[in-house]
Amino acid sequence: MSSLSNAIETKIKPAGHDPVKSDLWKRIYSRLLPYWKVVGLALILVSISSATQPVLAVIMKPLLDGGFTGTNPDYIWSxxxxxxxxxxVRGVTSYGSSYLFAWVANKMLLTLRADMxxxxxGLSDSEFKQGDTGRLLNRFTIDAGTMTGVATEVITVxxxxxxxxxxxxGVLLYMSWQLTVIVFLVMPASVFVAKLVSRRLRRINRDTVNMNAELTRVVSEAIDAQRVIKLFDGYERENTRFMYVNARLRRFAMRAASADAALSPITQLFVSFAVAGVIFVALYQANTGTLTIGSFAAFMAALGQIFDPIKRLTNITSTMQRMLVAAESVFKLVDQDPEPDTGTREFTQPVRGHIEFEAVRHRFPNSHRDTLSDVSFAVQPGQTIALVGRSGSGxxxxxxxxxxxxxxxxGQVRVDGIPLDELSLRSLRSQISLVSQDVVLxxxxxGQNVAYGAGADVPPERIWEALEAANLREFVEGLPQGLDTMVGENANTLSGGQRQRLAIARALIKNAPILILDEATSALDNESERQVQLSLETLMKGRSTLVIAHRLSTVQNADQILVLDEGQIIEQGRHDELLARxxxxxxxxxxxFQFNE
Structure with missing residues (x-):
């Protein structure tokens, strides 16, 4: 259990330094600028709504001094x-301002999520390899909504x-400046307490956001791995993981609730001193004839009303901390460096598919050895080159x-003589198709999956042709909805072989001159492998192909087989030549062969 807790604690620690708070505020509210007219109108309505509240207190003075004494009969109806x-007026302006701010918040959320x-x-492949899926999903589903919603709430409040x-x-000063001074003496102490609590709330809210991401990750893993959990009796382990994260989340929530709940009683304690002082001075002024009953009632009505807005202003600090923490998380994604795309050249001629690897070396960050070391070979247009070797050979x-x-x-990799770093990523990748072991549909x-990436309005005839070439037409024609049949989440309604052949059909429609086959048949049974292999032979015709394979039966017809070991080419030749060696x-x-026997 201790190792589990240490692993999760390490994962939720925020990376990097804290952004400057003022910079966060600036970035949050810079997103309001495109809607400044709507915000301005909403603020006018808010101001009108606020102006109506003290009038209710002011009415108390004429009501008591003139209305109840009978000196002003008109007060009965006026x-x-x-x-x-x-x-x-207050109801109309309050509704209008709430609606306009909700409109602004949702427009902000729309554009923010689009940017995210x-x-x-645009992130690089290495960023996705880090596997922080829970945090990424949390940023879209929770953090972005919290930031935009609270931003407009903060303005309103x-x-x-x-x-x-x-x-x-103003009403208090007008009624009695002496009594108002007492109220002023209480405010600094209340503000100081609120500042202390807000610091603690920000730390707690940051931990809560991180643990929410961890909860998302644990539940997501349990959904994806439900068969493994059942077959390997992982119920207790997964329950332990979930309960640990769930309990931590509850503790963070209780800490936040405790700090938030403590703020109100402490503030009320300061208020009680102010009210006691006001009553003492008011009674003295009433006895000396300097304060009427109406003035005192109006003063107390205004004083009674002032504590609620002060409380809301004090409580908004915890809300603002949630907003700032959510903004940190959102902007961490927005600020991530995109995949480097420094190339400016485009393919101007039809790509032949001549590929050259020249003295290529590669080492992953923090690795103690090279993954690839001085690898050189060439793929002629239309050739098939197979890469064979143990796992981890590169x-x-x-x-x-x-x-x-x-x-x-x-080292350098070139296509048709052009170094890859000189080509734009879009131009380069438009010439490459991929069929891998882990098919993504x-x-x-x-029909939509097959036509994916081939541009808009692919005619059904082309899709059927691709399915036929992938040996899948008969299967799709037998479905009640044909091309319109939904494949379901992760294509769970299809078998492994059918998924592979759909991926092959997708590659056929793209019709790229360069093809990468990454263990395309390794997870299939013999019958499915034969069907997929026939489809692959159709796909490979006339294309420069790199094949990664563990099943050597799939590479026997390759023009050249490269055997890699510890990042180096140790053998190369055709199938018969290599067997003879x-x-x-x-x-x-x-x-x-012996294993298959």
Missing amino acids: IPLAVIGLMF FSRLL VVRETLTVIALL KTTLANMLPRFLIPTS FEASI NGVYAGFYQMQ
Whole structure:
């Protein structure tokens, strides 16, 4: 349990330094600028709503001094009508301001999430390899909404309650400046306490955001791995992980609730001293004839009203801390460096598919040895080159350099004589198709998945042709909805072989001159492998192809087989040549042959 807690504690620690608070405020509210007209109108309505509140207190003086004594009979109908009018104006302006601020908050959320998703798609492959899925999802679902929603809430509360407090203080000063001085003496102490509590709340809210991301990750893993959990009896372990995170989240929530709840009684304690002092002085002034009953009632009505807006202004500090913590999380994604795309050249001629790896070396950060060391080879247009070797020998690393998912530490990769770092990523990747062991299909129809990436308005005839070439047409025609059949989440309605052939059909429609096959048949049974292999042979015709394979039966017809070991090419040649040498490749082949026997 201790190792589990240490691992999770390490994961939730915020990385990097804290952004300057003023900079966060500036960045949050800079997103309001495009809507300044709507915000301005909303603030005008808020101001009108705030102005109506002290009028209710002011009415108390004429009501008591003139209305109840009978000296002003008109007050019988004028004061009730004034109250109704004030409440009507207050209701209309309050509704209008709330609606306008909600409109602004949702527009901010719309553009913010669009910026976040655009940056997410632009992150480098290495960023996704870090596997912080829970945090990424949390930023979209919780943090972005918290930041934008609270930003407009803060404006509303600060402007409305500040104006209300100022107006009520004006009433208090007008009624009795001596009594008002007593109220002023209490405010600094209340503000100081609120500042101390807000610091603690910010720390707690940051921990809560991080632990929410951890909760998302644990639940997401449990959903994805539900079969493994059942088969390997992982119920207790997963329950322990979840209960630990769940309990930590509860403790953070209780700490925040404790700090938030303590703020109100402490503030009320200071208020009680102020009220006691006010009553003492008011009674003295009443006995000396300097304060009327109406003036005192109006003063107390204004004083009674002033504590609620002050309380809301005090409580907004905890809300602001949640907003700042959420903003830190959101802007951490927005500020991440996008995938480097320094190339400016585009392919101007049809790509032939001549690929060259020249003295390529690669080492992952913090690794003690090279993944690839001085690898050189060439792929002629239309050739198939197979990469073979033990796990960890550098096959996938080598293939990932072609679409620039990885960048060589030294050396160079060229396509048709153009170094990859001189090509724009969009131009380079438009010429490459990928079919891998881990097929990714979207929760859409079969037709949409096959046509993905081929541009808009792909005619159904082209889709059917691709399905036929992938040996999948008969299966799709047998479905009740044909091309419109939904594949479901993670394509769970399809078998492994069907998913692979859909990926092949997708690659066929793209019709790129360069093809990467990454263990495309390793997870299939023999029958499915034969069907997929037939589809792959159709796909590979006329294309420069890099094949990564553990099953050597799939690479026997390759034009050249490269055997890698510890990041170096130790053998290369055709299948028959390598078998005749009786070297490493022959050993691999004999082991697989004996195993299959």
